[in-house]
Amino acid sequence: MCFIRLTSWLLHCCVFMNLVNGYSVKNCTVRGSLKYAQNINVFCNKRNLHFIARNIPDKATYLDVSDNVIQKIHQEYFSHLSNLKSFIALHNRIREVEDGAFSSLVALQELNLAFNKLTDISGGMFQDLRNLTVLHLNDNLIANINIFAFSPLISLRKVNLSRNHLKQISKVQPLFSLPQLQEVHIGSNNFSSFQTSEVVTADIFPHLDNLVLASIAENMTWDVQDRSYLQSVRHLNLSGIQLPMEKITDLLQTFSSSLASLRLHSLGDVKVKALMRNGCLISSLRFLGLQRNNITSISKDEMQFCTQLTELDLSNNGLNSVPAVISSLPGLQFLDLTFNHIKSISRVDFANLTQLRTLQMYSNYISLIEDFAFKDLKSLKTLMIGSNRLVLNGYFKKDLQKLTILDLANNKLDSVRRGDFESLKSLKNLSLPDNQISFIEAGSFDGLTNLIFLNLQSNKLSRGSIKDSVFSRLPNLKTLLLNNNYISYDNQKPLDHPPFQNLRKLKTLNIFSQGHKGMHYLPSNLFKGLRSLEELQAENLNINSLDPDTFTYTPYLWELDLSRNELLSLATRIFLPLRVLKTLHLSKVGLQSLNFLINANLSKLHLLHVSTNALSVINETLIRSLPTLIYLDLRGNYLSCDCTNAWFVNWTISSNDTEVESAYELTCNYPDKVKGHKLLDLDVDSCNVDVGFFCFISTATLVSMTLLGSFLFHFLRWQVVYAYYLLLAFLHDNKQQRKPNGLQYDAFISYNVHDELWVMRELLPQLEGEQGWKLCLHHRDFEPGKPIMDNIVNGIYSSCKTICVISHHYLESEWCSREIQVASFRLFDEKKYVLILVFLEHIPSHQLSPYYRMKRLIQKKTYLSWPEPGEDTRVFWQKLRVALENKDSSEMEHPLAGI
Template identity: 25%
Template sequence: MDINTIVLLWIAAAYCVMTTRRVSPSDTDSCGGLCRCNETDLSALCDGHGNNTLQFGVPPLPSFVTNLMLKSFNIQNMTRKTFAFVQSLNLTSLNINNSTIADIEEDTFSVFSHCKNLKLIIGHNVIAETVISKVLKGLRSLTLDYLDLRHLNISDRDGTFFNPLSGASVQSITVSKNYLTKYNHSQFVNVSNLSYLDLSGNDINVTTLTYSSVLRQLLLNYNRIPRFPIICRRHKSMFPNLELLKLDHNNIDYINSKQIYCLKKLKYLDLSRNFFTTIATNTFAYLPHLETIRLRNMVFDLVSIKEYAFNNSNIRSIILRDNRMELQHALHVDSFAGCDRLEDLDLSYNQVTKLPKRHEYIRDLLRRLHNLKWLSLGSLLLFEIPEIVMNLTKIEVLELYTNYISKLPDRFFSRMPKLKKLYIGTNSFSSLDRTDFPLSMRERVKVLEFSGNPFVCDCKMLWFVEWMRRTPGTFGPVSNYMCTNSDGSIKRYLMTDMHISLNFCLLSFETALIIVSLSIFVIIVLMTSSLVYKWSWNIKHCIYMLRYEKTSRNETNINYIFDAYVIYCAENRKWVLEEAIPNLEERAGISLCIHERDFMPGALIVDNIVDSLRRSRRVVLVLSNDFARSHWCQFEMCLCQTYLLEHRRGLLLAVLLEDIKPCYVTKSMYAMLKTTTYCTWPGDDRQAKDLFWQRMRQALTSA
């Protein structure tokens, strides 16, 4: 045995000794001299610090490691032996980066052929193109989930670089940030399971497509492609299952429906930052699954977007921001006609300058978009919020930043009941009226961005400053909120540091006297109202019963329509619909009166209740804690008890869904439970449930 073999065995033994101790989540230095392990995220990071040659291979690592990263090595020759000590690991990710590798043998990574769905990342290294090509050929023995070849200076000048991948199994390939000038999909067509291909950030100016039924996502953005790739050929799609296509930041000078109509599965299309200036009618109309269109920051101004240009009832999101368009000239008012399901629309950083028809144009442009949830009208030179915006009641996010708006419309937040985020910074607000911000709105809205407005530091803003101090997270960076003094000085202050003299905000004596007088009057009214409110249910009960006293005395012959009238609270609706109706009506033919189904529309609720009592042979009370907490249910129960007593009808049956807490039991409910037969709901016990429904049917059908 020579000296080199002995040294190698000694180093291996040392590695084994150093890694026999179990690694805890807090101990990340237990993998040897150059590796750090973390059991929490199942990872190991081996750092060569720019000079380690990894001569003896990756050291032995704990068996829990599934993510291995090698960084900053200077490797002369990477072989199977490099990974001899870790080849038994069940890796899901192998990441080699920021290293210089002179050579890699073809079968180097075959030691991980047992690892299913491995992510192999070898981008961001210094490796010769011929060496990488050799590595690709050796990947045929692996099943890869992801292959990363970014930043490797790949040029593929002869158009054969990716041919060695033929026969390999790779789901996703990224070759971005290289120097490719041509894209020929025939090099990838024999890569099985390839559903994602990223060729962004190259110099591609020629594209040749070959049929692939498995490709789902294709990224060709940030290249120099001069015209739309020929995907539709002889009424056939080269990529019939393509769902995402990114062609932004290219040199495409023309787009029409004939170029894309065959992409029947396409959901996401990004054509931003290209050279075309016109979008014709029905350009996207033949893409039945299209959800998102991005046309942002075109190289030349979009000069003509025709009527029905986006005509597609499946589209959810349209991005047209940063195009510097004069909307009234370039964007037809019927451009969005047919977009019945559109939820997101971004028109920010364009212009609407033509007066006085500015708001009429915006009204006509948005009038059909009743399902919008996110609307961006930032930097459109608006001087007030368009009225049509308040009619779009489903909006949750509204962006109106960088305009000239100085006040909110009347009842703005009340008219937009679902608004949660409002971005209206950098406008012309000098103050905010407290009445425009009702308490219900303050609890609902999560973001209220008013920064960059020319606020004045006075008493009118004191309430807003206090609100900002209580909940700073609602308003964005508070350092962006500045204000000036009301004396006209130009010096600006941080709003949260605003200090206003109490004398400046004190009320006059006459005003204070009026307020005190009104306060005394209000207190008297409140005391009277509280007494009335305390006995309100009793008063209502007496009034409603007096209304039916005469009628009830004259009743002799009653024709019953229902076998039972069911009284329940909204929280127990599911039990009534899923348990009571199927077991009593559908299986036993017992006719139930259910208020949400059988009440007469338009009649008073109390009239419906009494009519249902008169037309029902029996009454079923569905009792629960929710029922006991409901004032209306308590009233309905009292009305029922009084009615049955006056008519000498004791046919009341109670169902107890759960034990009712003593604090919720009223005197009338206590008396009813003591004097009335009730059945207890057995829960999920099937045999007990069958017996329960048998007893219920017997009680409701007996004479």
């Protein structure tokens, strides 16, 4: 007994200390398992950190500390991270990097220090970074670069030094000598000139492929004495360049032998048109980017030398129609006209563009497409025409036989009819989201046998809109998006014609967030036919229960999201068919326990998201039942910081297999004295009970007390006896002071909710109405907001009697069991007749066997039985009245005494 009491006390003790090591990293999130260490990503971004955590897992390959307030990179930060391939530290306040700070990162391939406050690049900053291929130093305050700074970067291919304070091109001269360099960004600096004599040695830029000279100041001088120095440059970006026209012309001539791609963004209508002529004179040019130039029209003369182009980007301009010059570029394969003011497409706009493969016209004002407008687009595979004002008006009933991707999102479509897409035999991807589609005619998608992706989200589809005949001719469909519509069901009963029963190859289904207060119910056979389904998004549907057979039709489901539903409890049977489930989302569903997962046989589960629930304890049995778990999200729960979670705390800190999301940020909710403390600060050592030691202590104490008692009885017998009788006298006087005339009610009524009709129709009118007794009823007299158990105790001890209305339902009720327990304790304590048993129905003795306390009561005390139907009830009410009037009888005087 001593051991049990001591253990009970230890379950509520909480002593706190700091713990810092293991898989969980304070202020960071780890993605990936140390057990399978191919890719371990650590995210410490947006945490207001002043320093980089010292216990980053040794096997980490990616580390992001962006958006913090770090000011200095110290040498010891990375001494153990020899596997790190990417380090991202942009948007901090880094002013200094110690020499050799990155020297341990021998596998590093990407280093991003952009948007910081670096002013100097020292000679030892990049020491031993032989495998680095990408370096971002843009948006700093760099004015000086040591001549030896870039020497170790023998594998560097891309470097960005834009928007710094560099004034002399010679500062970056060592950079240009790197053997693998392909892409350089040096725009928006303060260079006054670019003269090859300052930077060039033999064999300069042998692999330079991409050069960005955006936003160069107008006073800069460009002087390249030998064009062969830049012969490998194929991609040139002159966006926002401020040089005079003649200087830009000279600059372009430097690349005339090799250039394939030219970007002339944000230069203005006049300037860019002048440059187009010069750019198109480069015979090797294939891509021309003209974004954000306020172009309203383009004449044939302005692009007469551009016939060699295969890609043209005219997005983000002011075009009111498709320029007529487009049809004179027969070699075009890619055309971007997004974000203009085009209102219609005529039948000659795309004439002769037989090689065009991608046409983007997103975000215009197109409301009309003339017949035969797509007649010559025989090679078109991608048509992006969303965010316009189109309705389906036979535009796709002919032509475009090779089209594979069609995007009609955010238009004015209100229905889909049979034949609307009949000519698109090759279509694989059809996107119709953000329209007003409320009706889909049966057979609308007939003929689209190659369709694998169908997006119908954010429309006005209802249950009647998605009949099985709508999807009956899509044998290869793999992704169906129906979220954010108005689909709902009245119950869980099986559907006569489940809508997805013909989609045997479907792998992804989204039905989340249905309007008009959600879907309400999931019919038990809604997913019938989806035997290949792998991913189901069903969050925010306002469903509060699931039929146990819901997922019997989806045995290969590996990701399931049921978040933001009121699923207060779930049955184990629901998950038994999901033998390959890997990801389970149950956030914001009101769960109080995860015990339903213990026997669900989810042996393949990797990720479990159960944030923002009412979970208090995570036990060892649950974790052991999920042997492959690598990620657990418990944020926003009501965790107990006592010994019930001691095992979980130890496991969280020491496990190399599973990461607990933001483990060091998990807070206590119970007991009150530690509310708000961190869970991992729990001192679990105080919970480790040494059974042998405490048994020894308890046995020694018992023996000592026995010896002491024997000693006192032998030598101080009469003094002990005298003290005993004094104590009895005190207790007797104390009980005499408790009188019943101060009680609030005549009787407390204990009953089950299934018997409430009898209480309200029979008992209450008779006892309160005719006999005048004052009764205490839980639904009427309990104090709102007060714990239920406190209300029960107060109600029983504030009443002269307790009347228990016994039925089969009563015996099975947990709360009724507690009420009769309290009444029995009062009976034992006060030794008075305070308990009246009323049986509403006959209950055989063998059925009472499991209810030990009830059986003892009826064996030792008389009770009342409600008469059978048709019998006179007056005798019953008279006996009950007598029992209530008898307020002063003691236990020994009353026939019901004897417990």
